[in-house]
Amino acid sequence: VTVFEQEHFQGKCLEFTSECCNIQECGMDTIRSIRVESGAWVGFEHHDFQGQQFIMERGEYPHWDAYSGNISYHVERLMSFRPIYCASHQSSRMIIFERENFMGRNAELCDDYPSLQAMGWMMPEVGSMHVQCGAFVCYQFPGYRGQQYIMECERHSGDYQHWRNWGSHCQTPQIQSIRRIQH
Amino acid sequence: VTVFEQEHFQGKCLEFTSECCNIQECGMDTIRSIRVESGAWVGFEHHDFQGQQFIMERGEYPHWDAYSGNISYHVERLMSFRPIYCASHQSSRMIIFERENFMGRNAELCDDYPSLQAMGWMMPEVGSMHVQCGAFVCYQFPGYRGQQYIMECERHSGDYQHWRNWGSHCQTPQIQSIRRIQH
Numbered sequence: 001v002t003v004f005e006q007e008h009f010q011g012k013c014l015e016f017t018s019e020c021c022n023i024q025e026c027g028m029d030t031i032r033s034i035r036v037e038s039g040a041w042v043g044f045e046h047h048d049f050q051g052q053q054f055i056m057e058r059g060e061y062p063h064w065d066a067y068s069g070n071i072s073y074h075v076e077r078l079m080s081f082r083p084i085y086c087a088s089h090q091s092s093r094m095i096i097f098e099r100e101n102f103m104g105r106n107a108e109l110c111d112d113y114p115s116l117q118a119m120g121w122m123m124p125e126v127g128s129m130h131v132q133c134g135a136f137v138c139y140q141f142p143g144y145r146g147q148q149y150i151m152e153c154e155r156h157s158g159d160y161q162h163w164r165n166w167g168s169h170c171q172t173p174q175i176q177s178i179r180r181i182q183h
Numbered sequence: 184v185t186v187f188e189q190e191h192f193q194g195k196c197l198e199f200t201s202e203c204c205n206i207q208e209c210g211m212d213t214i215r216s217i218r219v220e221s222g223a224w225v226g227f228e229h230h231d232f233q234g235q236q237f238i239m240e241r242g243e244y245p246h247w248d249a250y251s252g253n254i255s256y257h258v259e260r261l262m263s264f265r266p267i268y269c270a271s272h273q274s275s276r277m278i279i280f281e282r283e284n285f286m287g288r289n290a291e292l293c294d295d296y297p298s299l300q301a302m303g304w305m306m307p308e309v310g311s312m313h314v315q316c317g318a319f320v321c322y323q324f325p326g327y328r329g330q331q332y333i334m335e336c337e338r339h340s341g342d343y344q345h346w347r348n349w350g351s352h353c354q355t356p357q358i359q360s361i362r363r364i365q366h
Contacts, residue, residue, distance in 0.1 A: 036298075036325070055326050056325070056326070057297050057298040057301060057325040057326050057360075058298040058300045058301040058325065059298050059299070059300045059301075059307060059324070059325035059359040059360075060300075060307045060325075060359065061324060061325070066323075066324075066329060067324050067328055067329060112295050112362075114240050114362065114364075114365070115219075115240040115241040115242050116242070117241045117242045117243075118240060118241040118242075118365070118366070124242060124243045137326075140249075141242065141244060141249075141250050142219070142239070142240040142241065142242035142243075142244075143238050143239070143240050143320075143327070144326070144327040144328075145250050145327075146249060146250060176242040176243065177240075177242075179295075179297065181297075182297070182301070183301065
């Protein structure tokens with residue numbers, strides 16, 4: 001991944017092949033555009049992988065603000081990032097549970113779901129999740145919009161017991177679309 | 184689809200089973216939350232299906248602003264909407280072309296592509312498109328983010344010769360992710 005201090009891939013730039021826990025310690029004030037050359041990455045609002053999460057897949061992000069933009073939440077920065085450990089698309093698998101601590105009704109997911117309700121999940125929330133294989137992005141709203149949470153088999157043994165574990169700024173169990181992450 | 188004048192499904196509400204070309208002519212000033220009960224819909228910034236487009240799939244949208252939010256483009260309203268004519272997920276099919284008027288290199292798509300570049304499309308733009316079956320959402324950025332354009336087989340015979348046909352406010356041929364729409 002190559003990150004740039006200005007929009008449209010201008011200004012100071014740095015290339016990374018592994019995680020960066022604080023872009024300012026690498027001598028860059030801020031990130032305004034990004035080019036992902038390979039792999040899938042997760043970017044974080046704060047250093048040390050804290051705060052809001054953003055999935056970054058192969059392609060060009062000429063205006064970080066436009067990409068991350070969310071009127072309900074104005075502080076938008078990209079301060080740290082790391083690669084995501086994905087499985088092959090076909091073998092990605094997770095279970096979502098109605099209640100926290102893996103209780104209540106559940107459903108196994110092994111595809112992309114732009115609307116969980118359309119596939120039969122009756123509520124706009126998820127209580128807890130277990131990623132069996134691969135990595136997924138979960139979104140607050142249908143159609144892959146709103147707050148994002150990256151869920152990986154390789155982290156926390158794939159266990160996400162409570163919405164407070166989904167991300168350091170997560171404030172709601174609302175999840176309405178989920179998709180697999182692939183390289 | 185049920186639309187509400189206030190956030191969190193409060194205030195005056197109206198239920199629709201078919202298109203609405205001007206919500207103000209239905210006696211509602213603005214839409215702040217939405218519940219999609221069935222089908223897939225496209226919402227528009229202006230009346231008569233003009234301006235920025237937003238896909239709306241089954242589920243709850245308690246804050247329209249947070250859903251549609253895009254810092255690069257501040258005027259966000261929902262003034263008209265209509266159902267989308269989808270095919271079954273398996274039979275959805277479209278072709279993207281490098282240049283306008285269906286010229287240059289092309290690729291056939293029949294799946295969801297969070298990153299066109301990851302699947303081998305070498306540039307961040309698309310010149311023209313032909314939808315053979317079903318309906319798709321095309322996005323400016325990878326990961327289903329940024330400006331959205333709904334492309335339907337049932338409209339314009341599925342032909343989108345030039346980026347100026349993609350939507351009434353489209354200002355760039357940049358398209359980096361595409362996915363199928365299903366009911």
